[in-house]
Amino acid sequence: MVLTSIIIGLGITNVLLGVSGAIERYTEGDRPLRLSWASAFWLAQVFLWMILFWWWEFRLVDILKYWTLWNYFLIICYAIVLFLLAALLIPKDWDKVDDMNMYFLLKCRWFYSVFLLGVIIDVMDSYMKGGWTYIMGQGVLGWAYPVVNISIVVIGFRSPRIRTHTIMGIVSIIWLVVFGFEFAPLLHR
Secondary structure (H helix, E strand, O other): OOHHHHHHHHHHHHHHHHHHHHHHHHHHHHHHOOHHHHHHHHHHHHHHHHHHHHHHHHOOHOOOOOOOHHHHHHHHHHHHHHHHHHHHHHEEEHHHHHHHHHHHHHHHHHHHHHHHHHHHHHHHHHHHHHHHHHHHHHHHHHHHHHHHHHHHHHHHHOOHHHHHHHHHHHHHHHHHHHHHHHHOOOOOO
């Protein structure tokens, strides 16, 4: 779990540096920066997803009696996907960005493609933890999460409206907060 913790740590660092970069660009830039609610909600969702990923995966050592290279590879890929989601939401060069709504719309197809990959890997991860019994045992919020997120991806691919992306970011983060804090497992050592 050390390698995944490093990757998630890099993703969280990227988010925090991105937020501080946005604040610096917004307050000290020569040109005004138009902020984006869509970017803000999706960035908060990805940040929370990374934290919850670490929380849930910490238990994986106790849940899986036998580790295979495929299990390990899946967890590493999951962490990489979460890192990429954060990286796609944050400009590398703030001087080239004046409007975060436009930046989000330019990156949204890549974002939703990687987001879909994350949802698929999340289902595979849940299956690895205990099969369909584990997935169904999470209740409606658990097994409906991938269905809702696949719908979000389809809408995200099709919608050119930033308001739609903002609403989907709000729905996704609320779902993640409710599911993550209501059904998050307790850590035992």
